Each structure stands twice: as structure tokens, then as C-alpha cells.
Amino acid sequence: MIRDLVTRSEQAATDRPGEEAWTLPIRPRRRIGYWLVALVTCLCIALLIASLATNKAMQWGVVGTYLFNSQILHGATITCELTVFSMILAELIAVPIALFRLSGNAFLRVVGYLYVWMFRSIPLLVLLIVWFNIGLFYPRIGFGIPYGPVFVSASTKQLVTALDAAVAALGLNEAAYSSEILRTSIRAVAAGQRDAAKALGMRSTVMFRRIILPQAVKIAIPPLGNDTIGMVKSTALVAFIAVPDLLYSSQTIYESNYEVVPLLIVASIWYIVIVTVLTIIQSLLERWMDRSMRSAARPNVAKLAAGSLHSREAFGAWRTVPGLGESETDT
Amino acid sequence: MSTSPASESPAPDPLLTARDVVKRFHHNCVVDHVSLDVNEGETVCVIGPSGSGKTTFLRCINYLEKPDGGVISLAGTLIGYKIDKGHLVELRPAALARQRAQIGMVFQHFNLFPHLTVLANVIEAPLRVLRRKRSELEDEAMQLLADVGLADKAHAAPSQLSGGQQQRVAIARALAMKPRVMLFDEPTSALDPELVGEVLGVIEKLTAAGLTSVVVTHEMGFARHVADRVVFMDKGQVVETGAAQQVLGSPEHQRTREFLAKVL
Numbered sequence: 001m002i003r004d005l006v007t008r009s010e011q012a013a014t015d016r017p018g019e020e021a022w023t024l025p026i027r028p029r030r031r032i033g034y035w036l037v038a039l040v041t042c043l044c045i046a047l048l049i050a051s052l053a054t055n056k057a058m059q060w061g062v063v064g065t066y067l068f069n070s071q072i073l074h075g076a077t078i079t080c081e082l083t084v085f086s087m088i089l090a091e092l093i094a095v096p097i098a099l100f101r102l103s104g105n106a107f108l109r110v111v112g113y114l115y116v117w118m119f120r121s122i123p124l125l126v127l128l129i130v131w132f133n134i135g136l137f138y139p140r141i142g143f144g145i146p147y148g149p150v151f152v153s154a155s156t157k158q159l160v161t162a163l164d165a166a167v168a169a170l171g172l173n174e175a176a177y178s179s180e181i182l183r184t185s186i187r188a189v190a191a192g193q194r195d196a197a198k199a200l201g202m203r204s205t206v207m208f209r210r211i212i213l214p215q216a217v218k219i220a221i222p223p224l225g226n227d228t229i230g231m232v233k234s235t236a237l238v239a240f241i242a243v244p245d246l247l248y249s250s251q252t253i254y255e256s257n258y259e260v261v262p263l264l265i266v267a268s269i270w271y272i273v274i275v276t277v278l279t280i281i282q283s284l285l286e287r288w289m290d291r292s293m294r295s296a297a298r299p300n301v302a303k304l305a306a307g308s309l310h311s312r313e314a315f316g317a318w319r320t321v322p323g324l325g326e327s328e329t330d331t
Numbered sequence: 332m333s334t335s336p337a338s339e340s341p342a343p344d345p346l347l348t349a350r351d352v353v354k355r356f357h358h359n360c361v362v363d364h365v366s367l368d369v370n371e372g373e374t375v376c377v378i379g380p381s382g383s384g385k386t387t388f389l390r391c392i393n394y395l396e397k398p399d400g401g402v403i404s405l406a407g408t409l410i411g412y413k414i415d416k417g418h419l420v421e422l423r424p425a426a427l428a429r430q431r432a433q434i435g436m437v438f439q440h441f442n443l444f445p446h447l448t449v450l451a452n453v454i455e456a457p458l459r460v461l462r463r464k465r466s467e468l469e470d471e472a473m474q475l476l477a478d479v480g481l482a483d484k485a486h487a488a489p490s491q492l493s494g495g496q497q498q499r500v501a502i503a504r505a506l507a508m509k510p511r512v513m514l515f516d517e518p519t520s521a522l523d524p525e526l527v528g529e530v531l532g533v534i535e536k537l538t539a540a541g542l543t544s545v546v547v548t549h550e551m552g553f554a555r556h557v558a559d560r561v562v563f564m565d566k567g568q569v570v571e572t573g574a575a576q577q578v579l580g581s582p583e584h585q586r587t588r589e590f591l592a593k594v595l
Contacts, residue, residue, distance in 0.1 A: 195395055196442035196501075200456035200508060201432025203425055210459060214446045 062262035066253065067269065075249030076270045082166055082235040082245060083274075087228055089171030094178035101183050112179070119176035125237055127173055131165035132241040166238040170231065177227055185220035186212060218289045225282035229275050236271075246270055346371045346406055346543055347512050352391050353400030354384070361387045363567035364401065369512065369545060374538040376554035376575070377547045379564035380590055385547040386439075388564070389514050392545070393434040394427060405433060406511060432460055435510030439517040441497040443489035443504070449476065450485040453504045461508070468507070475503040479533050495526030499533055506537075513537070515546040551595055555579050563587045 052058060066072060100112030119127075130137075135156040142153025160168075189212050197207040239248040250263040345368035354362040362384045369375050377385045390396040392403055394411045402419070403410040410430055412419040422430070444452050453472040457463050476482045479499040481492075489497055498518055505513060515534060519527040531553050538544055538557050548554055554561055554575060561578040563571045563586075571578055571587045582588050 190442075192438060192440055192442035193444065195438060196436075196444070197456075198395060198428070199393055199431060199434070199436035199438075200504070201428050201430075201460045202456060203428045203460075206459045210455065211444055218446075 057261050058265065059259065059262045062259050063265050063269075066250075066259075066263060066266045069253070069266075071244075071249045071253060072246070072266055072270065075244055075246040075267075076274070078163075078244055078249075079232065079235050079246040079270075080274060082163075082170065082238060082243070083228065083232050085167045086170035086174060086235070087231055089167060090174035090178050090231075091224075093171065093175035094182055097175060097179035098182035098186065101179065102186060116176045116179060119173055122173075124169065124173045124234060125240065128166065128169040128237055128241060131160075131169040132162060134160055134165065162238075162241050162243045165241060166235070166243050170234060170238075174227060174231060174234075178224065181220050181223045181227065182216070185216040185223075188219050189215045221282070221285055221289060225278070225285070228282075229278050232271065232274050232278065343370055344407065345369055346373075347392070347545070348404045349388075349392065349401065350403070351401035352388060352398050352403065354387050354391055354396055355399050361567050362391060362398070365564070365567070365569050366401075367545075367562060367569070367572075369543060371543055372541045373543055373559045374557055375545050375560045375562060376558035377545065377562045377564060378549070378551070378554055378590075379570075383564045384567040385564050386516050389436075389516050389545060389547050392514055393431050393436055395436075405430070410434075428460070432456075432508055433511045435505030435508060435513040437498070437501050437505055437513065437515045437518050439520050441489075441494070441501045441521075443497055443500055445489055448486050448488060449481065449492070449500050452489065452500060453507045456504070457507050472503070472507055475506055476500070478536075479503045480529070493526060494522045495529045498522065498530045502530075502533055502537075511543065513542055513544040515544060515548070517547050517549065519548070519550060549594070551579060551591070563590065565590065 053060070097112045097115050100108040101116070103109055103112070138156055140153045141156050141159055142150040144150035144153075193211055193215065194207065197211045202211070235245055236247040238245050239251060242248065244252075246267050250267040254260045254263040347367075347369040349365060349367045351364045351366055352362055353360065353364055365384070365388050367375065367388075377389070379385050387396055391398045392410070394403075397411070402412070408430070409419070411422055411427060413422055413426075414420075443449075444455065447455060450469065450472055453475060454465065454468040457468050457471075458465060473482060473485060476485055479502055481496060481499055481503070484492060484496060484500070489500065492500065502518075518534065519530050522530060527550065531550060534544075534546065535553070535557050546554075546558070556575075558575040560572060561575045562569055563578055563582070563584075565586050571582060571584045578587065579591065582591060
């Protein structure tokens, strides 16, 4: 074996380039395959676009007339509202659920686990219909003492609109997924960070708020952005309970004029616009988090002395008995 | 202050006492009845092969690991427990945090807070835990950073610093809490060889100024030079303890001799 290696290295020595190699200029390698793939790809995309653009069924003229139709635009705003409110509700529920699942208390852990288990198991559509018909379960909602007198009450049908039901269903469903994102993001913060915070005497609330959360949020933003984009399209399910969102609005129009395909294209265009805006927001947010990671908590620079002398007092400073909360002037 | 007050008075009350500390991980006894006294101003180096329980023992001192047995006390106060009607009762988290605030710790992997600047790293704990004034703390922190030679890096992010610089910030961060005792957990093990010196230099200055400290280290030269006492641990037990010259120079035990033969 070793002899083989030796003879091979001897051969290599004979293949050595001459002195002139050191002075030759470098020319980039020709990348024929790269440009061949580019050509084929562009050709395929062009064919696809041409076939769609010239397809009679698409009826681009009809698409144009309905693109800025007031009913469609109103539907688009409803879709945006649904997305925003559902995500807010979802995160409001997700934070405590994530903390429950990470809690030292086994009962809270079980509650968190049951929530995630329940709402990840039930199909969103079922949840939506249940909330729409919540009046069947609880005909009246009131404020009072359990099993005792009721002070104020109202009919559930009047209190919970279809839009409320939609936000509740979407939010509760998304909370289960969001809480998993938050839980794993919190866990993904390096264990050393917890050690350092604890060793410095931080209580768990301070540690969570000042050390863990800022780092966990940075980890959570890409997947939460992903879920928000998913939510935009989940809102289309509310057409089932007659909430006049983007999809439902285009449905009501094509039910009267039978222009099914063009109106679905109109809806799709607006979904694409909304998702594109969200994608941009997400990437801005990620960039902003990156930057704030680097310059966070920048203290008052002007006030600072430009560094002190290497005095024995300086090193002796820690020796003063550490009174908790006690402030003292140094040097 | 290069000599410890321990050598002057015959039997001072030790600042830090560990008695029969036991820590098990899944029936594996990592720390096996370890006892240690550290006097005010003393520097104790803990040496031993990896897996000998040095780090775990150190983490038991400030309760980052909850010991399965034994007690630790700082200046006569039990760590992690209070005595209630003849029983040891575990402290509430807030009370435990107050105790930890008196014990500084420097980690092998620095563990600086990456989302905070160097200066913010140093003042965060005194600001939030001791609730002291920011302006006052910033002045003190700048002084500490100057002492570790990093005054010019106050507004840098930890990620912009070398390992040696990060570790010096970590030392300044721990000192900002004015701890009564400092625990150094292999402070130079994660550093490139040429950066080890700057960190050991800082620790040496601190110990020379009289900082009470327990240093887990693999740097035998450092231990010989700086330690008032050296503790040799193996398989979770203290095998030998004594003056640095004695333990490192003429060890009594075979296991100590074998270990030193390998590392020196």
C-alpha cells in the first residue's frame, strides 16, 4: 500500500508543470451546460405564458373589467382583515400555550398539550362550521356566577357574527401551530444563554423577557411569516359560512354571470398581491431583526467616560460587599 | 494581596463551603461526596481528566445543577435551601436568584448575550437584578471593560469579537454584579492557543487583587502560578488537595501522578 503511494507521488512529480505556468493568465471555464439549461427553461416558460395568454377560456378582457370591481375590492379587504385579526388572536393564544408547554408545572403542560392536540386534529372547516353554529351549543351567552344567577345575557346568534365566528375558528386553529413554532423557537435559544442569565441572578421572568424572548422571536419570524401567508389562503374557507371575502365575492359574481374562470383569476391575482406584500414585510422584518441584533440596547454613548485607568481600585471595586439594590459611587 | 489571608490566620471561617456534594445523572454518580472550603481571597484551581465531574461540581455551587446530596454555603448562608423547623426546605426561585447574584460565573463558551452590545451585556444584570441606575452602571462598566482591556469595544456586538475578547467581556459581565466569589469553568478551553494568554492574564490580575475564585482549568502552568490550592478530581471524587507546589510538584497519589504525567 505505502509503496503504491510512494510510486504514485513520484509519478506526480514528473507531471509537474513547467516554470512558465506561474506566469500564465487565468481564463474562466466555458459553461455550456449552464446556458443550455437557461435556454430550454426560458423557452418552456415562454410557451406556457403564450398558451395562457392566448387561451380563449381565460377571457383576459373579463378579468380586466372585474379586477377593480368594488365588490371584489371589498372582498379583498375582508380577506386582509380576517388574516390580521386571526393572526393576532392566534398569537395571543399561542404565547400562553407555548409557555404552558414549557412550564415546570405538569398540569399546565398537559393543558397546553391538549390544546395543541385538539386544534391540530380538528379540520379547520369543521371548526369554522361549529363556530358559525355556536348558538346550537350555547343559545345564550351571559355574565354571572356559574350554576348561579346570570346578570346580563344576550342571544348568541346576535352576539357572534359570521365574521366573528371566522376569526375565532381561524385564530384557534392557527394558535395550535403558532404555539408549536414559539415553543420550538424558545427551546432553540442556546442553553448557555439560560445558564448565563441564571448565574447572573436573573429571575425567570427577567430572563425570559430580556434574554430568551428577543432571541426566540428572531428564530420564530420566518416560520410565523410562513404561517401568516398560509392564513391568507385559509381565509378562503370562510366562503362556506357566507362571509363576503375575496373568494366569496368572486363566487357571487360568477354565479350571476357564469364567467367562472376569469373571476377565479381575478381572485387569484389579488391573493398573489396580498401574499407578495406579506412576503416583502417578512423579509424587511427579518433584515430589521438582524440589524437590531447587532445594535440593540445601545446605551447613552455621550455620557460615558472614555475608559478609565488600570487602577487597583478598579480591580478592587468588586470587593465592596455586594448589597442588593444598594447603589454606591465608585473610585 | 497575592498571599491569601488564609495563610495568616490559623482557622478563618471559609467564605465558601461545600460538604459532601453528590450529583447523579441517571444513576451515574458524576460528583461523589465532594467537599471543599474556599477562604476569602483564596484562589482554588480544580484539575482532573475530562469527565471527572469538575464542571458539574462547579455548577452545583451556584445551583445551576441541583445537587442530589450535600450542602453548599456562602458566607454562612445555605445555597438553595432554608432551614425550617429542623428541615431543609428548597428556596423559592426568587430567593435562589438573589443568592446566585452573589456568585459570579464564567463559562467555557462565554455565553454572551448575542442581541446586546458588549456594554449592554455588562450592565444588563445589575440593571435588572440589582435595579441600579443606568448612568452609574455605564461608568462602572466602562471601567471594568478598561480593566479587561476592551474599553474600545463597548459598543461592538459580541459576534464581532474574538473568543479571547468575548471571554474577557464575560468576566467583566460577571464582575459587574460585584460577586463575593467567582467560578471559572474552563475559561480558556474553547480558545485558540494564542488567545489563552490574554484571558489568563486577566484572571491572574483579579486573583492577585484578592478575588475569591474557584477555577476549573486544564492549564497546569496557570494553576501552578496562580492557585493558592489545587484540587485534583477523578471519577467524581477529590483525590488530592493541597498547595499548588505540592499537588503539581510532588503529588501523593498514584492517580494524580498518572494524570500529571499525561498533561505536563
